Amino acid sequence: MGDTMISLRHVAKRFPGTRTPAVRDLSLDVDRGETVVLVGPSGCGKTTTMKMINRLIEPTSGTIEVDGTDVMAQDPVRLRRGMGYVIQSIGLMPHRTVAQNIATVPRLEGWDDARIDRRVRELAATLRLDEELLDRYPAELSGGQRQRVGVARALAVDPPVMLMDEPFAAVDPIVRAVLQDQFLDIQRRLRKTIVFVTHDIDEAIKMADRIAILNLGGVLEQHAPPEEILREPANAFVEEFVGAERGLKRLALIKVSEIDVDEGPVVSPEDDAEKARALIRDGGFGWVSVLEDGELLGWVDEAMLEGKARVSDATPRRFSAYVTAEDSLRQALDSIVTSRTNVAVVVTEGQRYRGILTLERVSREIVS
Numbered sequence: 229m230g231d232t233m234i235s236l237r238h239v240a241k242r243f244p245g246t247r248t249p250a251v252r253d254l255s256l257d258v259d260r261g262e263t264v265v266l267v268g269p270s271g272c273g274k275t276t277t278m279k280m281i282n283r284l285i286e287p288t289s290g291t292i293e294v295d296g297t298d299v300m301a302q303d304p305v306r307l308r309r310g311m312g313y314v315i316q317s318i319g320l321m322p323h324r325t326v327a328q329n330i331a332t333v334p335r336l337e338g339w340d341d342a343r344i345d346r347r348v349r350e351l352a353a354t355l356r357l358d359e360e361l362l363d364r365y366p367a368e369l370s371g372g373q374r375q376r377v378g379v380a381r382a383l384a385v386d387p388p389v390m391l392m393d394e395p396f397a398a399v400d401p402i403v404r405a406v407l408q409d410q411f412l413d414i415q416r417r418l419r420k421t422i423v424f425v426t427h428d429i430d431e432a433i434k435m436a437d438r439i440a441i442l443n444l445g446g447v448l449e450q451h452a453p454p455e456e457i458l459r460e461p462a463n464a465f466v467e468e469f470v471g472a473e474r475g476l477k478r479l480a481l482i483k484v485s486e487i488d489v490d491e492g493p494v495v496s497p498e499d500d501a502e503k504a505r506a507l508i509r510d511g512g513f514g515w516v517s518v519l520e521d522g523e524l525l526g527w528v529d530e531a532m533l534e535g536k537a538r539v540s541d542a543t544p545r546r547f548s549a550y551v552t553a554e555d556s557l558r559q560a561l562d563s564i565v566t567s568r569t570n571v572a573v574v575v576t577e578g579q580r581y582r583g584i585l586t587l588e589r590v591s592r593e594i595v596s
């Protein structure tokens with residue numbers, strides 16, 4: 229990180245015949261391999277900003293560098309071919325097949341047929357587009373499939389930079405979530421430098437390494453990782469834009485592995501029942517976990533130990549739900565409030581016991 233791929237310096241755009249500038253004075257950096265999501269209300273200058281990066285719109289003043297070179301010093305056609313561009317309306321050519329659409333830029337670049345064919349199949353696999361779709365026309369696809377073709381086309385010559393303007397806004401919420409997950413998965417492997425525009429803060433939180441929150445006139449209100457924006461909104465505008473449930477949204481971004489879990493009351497099967505009873509009374513939970521060589525067998529309470537000499541004489545009851553280090557604190561919270569024991573039990577694979585999370589412990593991570 230810290231290796232800047234796209235840099236905007238005091239960029240302004242004033243459209244002819246308009247009173248106020250679409251973008252007043254925007255400075256913003258995007259690191260190599262990072263996804264920056266521009267988010268803000270309608271008309272705040274997101275699309276204008278994005279189009280200035282590939283020179284579909286020319287800035288009135290200021291400088292934009294991509295990979296260290298001023299975009300104004302580059303041939304606009306070459307510049308655009310070197311960046312993937314995905315838009316909401318997709319812009320597939322209706323009289324060309326899916327394969328021909330995906331092959332648009334490779335063909336302009338003069339690739340031979342065999343290489344194009346290989347690349348198209350490779351992209352179809354990456355985007356999980358069935359190969360039988362390749363000979364169809366865009367009108368014969370679902371909205372989600374068309375969007376995948378749009379992404380495949382943008383990735384065709386493997387550009388280091390991707391510009392995505394509300395790419396998933398036109399599909400229904402379920403398909404959108406699938407496309408988002410799929411794109412995150414692709415990005416984890418390809419590590420493109422991505423500028424992603426949306427008006428949906430939840431999409432921004434999900435997709436971004438850093439979010440840039442814009443106000444009208446392209447005013448940058450905050451540029452920070454999602455977790456930081458949720459923890460510490462820079463001002464009232466950001467707080468308002470982030471909306472309700474800020475604390476809960478933030479819990480979804482923190483993994484159980486990132487916080488210390490409580491040890492919780494534990495005994496082993498060989499322990500005296502008396503020791504277990506004392507822990508049950510003093511532990512404040514009304515039960516105790518039973519661990520055998522670090523493996524969680526379940527929990528016992530006083531009633532289950534009634535008349536028993538050793539813990540092993542009782543049959544532990546299994547916890548109804550577990551969380552792992554990879555789960556989020558939001559999932560842990562859900563586990564806490566739905567469990568009879570009022571805690572989330574943290575285990576590793578193979579039921580190795582790590583500890584417990586209580587409501588009180590998770591609440592400490594919610595800053596409001």
Ligand SMILES: Nc1ncnc2c1ncn2[C@@H]1O[C@H](COP(=O)(O)OP(=O)(O)O)[C@@H](O)[C@H]1O
Binds near residue numbers: 244277
């Ligand atoms: N070609 C244009 N001519 C005049 N005004 C424009 C043009 N394109 C955009 N605008 C204006 O610039 C502002 C920013 O627009 P835009 O960048 O499309 O916003 P967003 O993508 O954030 O919704 C808006 O007020 C819009 O009306």
Ligand SMILES: [Mg+2]
Binds near residue numbers: 274275276
């Ligand atoms: Mg827009």
